[in-house]
Amino acid sequence: NAGVMQNPRHLVRRRGQEARLRCSPMKGHSHVYWYRQLPEEGLKFMVYLQKENIIDESGMPKERFSAEFPKEGPSILRIQQVVRGDSAAYFCASSPGTGEQETQYFGPGTRLLVL
């Protein structure tokens, strides 16, 4: 049973480019969460999605960041016009969507470096 998959594992972008991070949840999971981890810090919540719906985007920066979880395919976190401060590890988690007390299971992360 494969876990949460994220790709790419490492991504290098120059300032002003776009970054697209992909997340495939565990089999049978319909809820996806994105978190960001800055160096030497804990994870910070960004956005919570169900299929075709954004449920909670209270942690998303208002500009340049967007997320989607289409009916088919992986969830995508998109960062437009990247800046050096976007350099971080971005983690995706998924949960089954069967109950309010469920656990979030994390993927290996995408490490974004902005030059």
Added chain:
Amino acid sequence: AQSVAQPEDQVNVAEGNPLTVKCTYSVSGNPYLFWYVQYPNRGLQFLLKYITGDNLVKGSYGFEAEFNKSQTSFHLKKPSALVSDSALYFCAVRDGNTGRRALTFGSGTRLQVQP
């Protein structure tokens, strides 16, 4: 607002000795508490959680945690540490009364187990 404090940046312990990694939390409603472990360049692995019930929760790899409501603490423990336990440990909380799924993480504690 919810918050988590992990007061120790690093904990050093000799192999075979008991270990404790401290965590205190603050939430308005009922706390849902989680411990995760992160190995270098990897994602977070779920260890255990407290939702309700017994204050002593047992999890993966011989770890356990004790929920103490009066002290708002959820310390992670293991009776006998292994060198392979050396990693970064994160405590996380969410408020079970609000319905929000976003986890709030502590800043992490690095556990170093010496042979």
